Amino acid sequence: MNTQVDHALVVGIAQNCLCRKTRAASRMITRCYDEALEPTGIKITQFTLLVSIYHNKIGNITALANWLDTERTALSRNLKLLSQEGFIRAEHGVHHNAKIYNLTKKGEAIIE
Template identity: 30%
Template sequence: MSIQPVIPYSTTIHIKDTCLCLHAQRAARALARRFDMALKPTGLTNQQFSLMMALNRPEPPSMGPVARLLAMDRTTLTAALKPLAARGWVAIEQDPKDKRGKLLRLTESGQDALSQAVPIWRQVHGDIEAGMTSDPLVLRRGLLEVSA
């Protein structure tokens, strides 16, 4: 039986201080908590807000483009849509051009819920950006590069 080499504690500290994945996860969790708390009166989570905003288009999108935009697989997107459809905020309809496809549409009550959430998002988002010492545009560009 071989004994695994011990990873030096200095390696642990180096990874803690430099790991992009760890820092992105921590920031994402902190942002999610902040937006979830702010959006709570609307009945939306930050994930639901983002999903509904992804559906706010002139023409109802199909599942593929929405899943890509949100970096989700279709199964995860389908699961995320269920509570929104159950509340009557999102309609999942057969695509008339492709009977196997689904189109996703915000309902009138979904648009109303989203309309209540947007000013909250604007306020929280503005507060976060105003409190940053680094440039939010640079951060967004970096995140887009990583997610591309």
């Protein structure tokens, strides 16, 4: 097995990696939105979740996770924070263990 690394090849990959560049651009865009939303006291991730709850009238965690293409555990943490801040409320769904999320008046005011 050849364990010698072609330094020039690795440098070229590092400098031209589209994945790295895309992730950096994503972080830059996120910072811009976070700065714009600063007066509201929420981050773009929270704003996106509020808009998704408003748009996705089903409002259960599975539907939201699928819509946002995110993991349910991360989504649960964000939903809990939004609930604690009074932007959303959880209500019992059709199944007694299921929760349906809806915007409060405070949450609606953020997206208006």
